Amino acid sequence: MPSISRKGQSMPESPIRKLVPYAEQAKNRGINVIHLNIGQPDIKTPKIALDAVKNNTIEVLAYSRTEGSETYREKIARYYQKKHIEVTSEDIIVTTGGSEALSFVMGSIADAEDEIIIPEPFYANYNGFATAAGVTVVPVVSRIEDNFALPPVEEFEKLIGPKTKAILICNPGNPTGYLYSKEEIGKLAAIVKKHNLFLVADEVYREFAYEGKQHHSILQESGLEEHAIIVDSVSKRYSMCGARIGCLVTKNKNVVKTALKFAQARLSPPTYAQIASEAALETPQSYFDAVIEEYVERRNVLITELEKIEGVRVAKPQGAFYCMAELPIADADKFAQWLLEDFSLNGETVMVAPAAGFYATKGLGKNQIRIAYVLEKENLIKAVNILSQALKTFKG
Template identity: 65%
Template sequence: MPVVSHKGKAMPESPIRKLAPFAEKAVKEGKHIFHLNIGQPDIKTPIEALHAIRNNNIEVLAYSHSAGFESFRKKLAGYYAKHDITISSDDILVTTGGSEALIFTMGSITDPGDEIIVPEPFYANYYSFSTQSNIKVIPVISKLEDGFALPKISEFEKLISEKTKAILICNPGNPTGYLYSKEEIKQLAALAKKYDLFLISDEVYREFVYDDSQHYSILQERTLDDHAIIVDSVSKRYSMCGARIGCLVSKNKSVIETAMKFAQARLSPPTIAQIASEAALEAPESYYKETVKKYKERRDTLITELNKIEGVKVATPKGAFYCIAELPVKDADHFAQWMLDKFDLNNQTVMLAPASGFYSSPDQGKNQVRIAYVLNTKDLKKSAEIIKFALKKYNNQ
């Protein structure tokens, strides 16, 4: 009998979606689930994007250019200019989601056996994409007690070898919500230049920063042009997860030219979704302000309620819409499954993402969960109440 590949066997399950069968079973049993496991915003998509789809009179749904529509890329360059990032449309490659931008990046800058250094916990698919690319993730651990701040640069230097090709960060972070400071970005930039590495920054949550904080992009570092690669997406910014449109941005011409070959191999990003994404760039500034205001209120509500639960520890995120919470349990995977399979409070329960799947280091994050605060404040309060009662019952068994 033919067998699947070792690479296929090594592909990790999604910590965000692996509990879906238990959730489906719970729904069939009549339970209502509060979904805190996945970053699916309930914020409305900009009306400009929806109108662009509804009012379009396309008669032939044709391919676009492999790099994406030039009109879209020019508007994206204008968007970045508003964020003090000076690039041209030729520095942008439109991709099928930020996921494809990451896959193209890894394919363009690494060979099998190469290594990239990533602060962990990290977005789970970084590990999946690296497995797909036959490269190795080398983790440098950030800690909850430090608010998941950037580890000391000396910790990165210890891990650099002749196989190291890049450092990858998410800013603001998924799953931690940590926002790297300007000084931390400068430290990473200096390290990338010192060892001639690429610095990749996943900046899909750029707008979502709180407490008067400011996002600082790696492409604002003027001396980093040859080293910097940005991964971006419309999914969270415009609540358009289903559009699957992202982009790879770099002023390194060799990177763009190489990634273009991967882009040509998949032909083109989806046409209708590009039309919607281009139109979304016309959304007024008030759209961002209202969205950030809502997420800040949700963050404050969730952190306040979690801090009321005995034994729970949580770092206050400064960006994105996630936090990592440490629970008074030994196995958060088992607890999260148990909440769906064996527990309810007035026929309601909560779905969480076990945080162990956001680490590549063995035995890390076993008692942690990632929580996405994408629900309204009333539902977040109810969810925290359910978690409180669930923990009490679980630990008394």
Template identity: 70%
Template sequence: MPVISSKGLQMPESPIRKLVPYAEDAKKKGIQVFHLNIGQPDIETPEAALKAVKENDIKILSYARSEGSEEYRKKLSQYYRKNEVEVDHHDIIVTTGGSEALLFTLGSVTDFGDEIIIPEPFYANYNGFSVANGINVVPIVSSIDDDFALPPIEDFEKLITAKTKAILICNPGNPTGYLYSREELEKLKNLALKHDLFLIADEVYREFVYDGIKHHSILSLEGMDEHAIVIDSVSKRYSMCGARIGCIVSKNKNLIQTALKYAQARLSSPSYALLASEAALETPSSYFENVIKEYDARRKVLIEALSEIEGVKVSRPKGAFYCIAQLPVKDADNFAQWMLEKFSDNNQTVMVAPASGFYSTPGSGKNQIRIAYVLKKESLIRSVELLKLALEQYPD
């Protein structure tokens, strides 16, 4: 029998999607499932983006440029300038989602056996992207006790070896919702400069920040032109997850030229999605004001409700639309599956993402879950009621 590659066998399951078959079985039984497992916003996509696809007069749906059209990249650079990031269109490679941007970036800056340092818990697919590129994730643990703030910079430095090529952060964070301060980013900057490392920041949730706190891009840090790489996407910003359009942004010309070769190898991003993404850049600021106001309200409702459940500890996110909750169970994977297979109240149950898949350290996060507050407030309140009932009935 032909043998599957060890790399393929090492690819981790998605903690976000691996329980989907159990959710589908529950729905077949007539049970309503509240999906808190996936960051799929229920916010409407900007009308301008949808119109660009519906009302175009394209006769031949041809290839786009591998790096994205010059017009789109120029508009993207204007968007970044509005956000105090001075880049031009030559500093941007358009990709098929933020996922491809990460794959191209890791492929461009690492060789087989190299290492990247990532504060954990982190976006689960960072593990998969690393396995796909044959590189090793070196985790540094952050704690729910301080809402997953940046670990001491001395702890980072202890992990740096001759194989270390980059530090990767998500800001604001998925799955934690943590927002790094300017001071924390400066510490990472100094470390990257001292050891000649890349600092990669996944900034796809840039718009979603709360409590009057400001988001700072690593591209705004002085002296980082050769070291800073930003990963971005339209998916969450404009509620366009299905468009699969992202980008790499960096002033490092060698990095951009190398990533372009990866982009050329896959030919181009999807043309209709590029049309929609370019049109989305015309979205008025009022759209974001309303969206952020709604997410902030959901955040407060969710955190307050979770905090009232005995034995539950919850982080307090400052950005994105996720939080980590620590449950009074031994194994959150089993608990999440049990809720879909054997628990319901008034024919309703809830689906969450077990947090162990957001860690690289074996055994970490076993009693934690990630919750995406992408449902309306009433649904979030009911979901927490169901979670509370499930914890009371769970035969742990």
């Protein structure tokens, strides 16, 4: 039998999706599964974006430009300028989701066996992108006791070596919901300038900052023009996960030129999705105000209910729509599978994302889970009650 590549064998499974077969089996048994495991918002996509596709009169669905349509990139640039991020359309490459943008970044700035430092826990697919690019992830640990704040600068500097190419952050964070402050971004800026590294920021949750806090982009830092690269997406901002449109943004012309070669290899981003995404940029601020208010209420309800459970520790998110919780168990993977295979309450159970898959350091996160609070408050209350009852029953 022909053999699978070593790279293919080493590609990590998604901790978010690997339990799907067990969830499907539970549903086939008549169990209602409440999904806390995936960041698929239930907020409606802006009507203006959907109408732009429905009402379009295209007769030939042709390739778009490799870097994305000129009108869309110009409008993206104006969006950033409103956020006090001074870029032009020439600094932007439209990609098939933020995922492709990150893949292009890794391919453009790092060679095989080069290293990228990432605070953990981090979005699990960073491991997959790194593996595909042959890049080594070097984790620096952030802790639930500190609400997953930026680890001390000294911890980053200990890890910087001749193969280090970049520091990668997600801000606000998936899976932690932590929002890095202006001061923390400033510390990272100082490190990358001192050691001549790239600073890559996944800013797809930029709009979701709570309690009056402001998101501070790495491209708002002076002196980072050659160092800073933003990865962005319409998926969460406009509840358009299925559009698969993102972008790479940087003032570094060499990175743009190099990433464009990777983009040319896949020809172009999808045309209809760009049309929808371009229209979505006209979404009024009132949409975001209502969405943020809803997510704050959901977060507050979730944390209040989780803190009622004996032995549970919760980090309080300041952005995005994820929450990390530490449970009084030894193995969250076994617990998550058991919830789907063997437990139900009044014909219902919950699906969670075990947190070990969000860490690169073996053994960390074994008793933690990530919860996406993308459900209505009533469902969140019900889900946490199911978790509470399950924890009383689970024997590990």
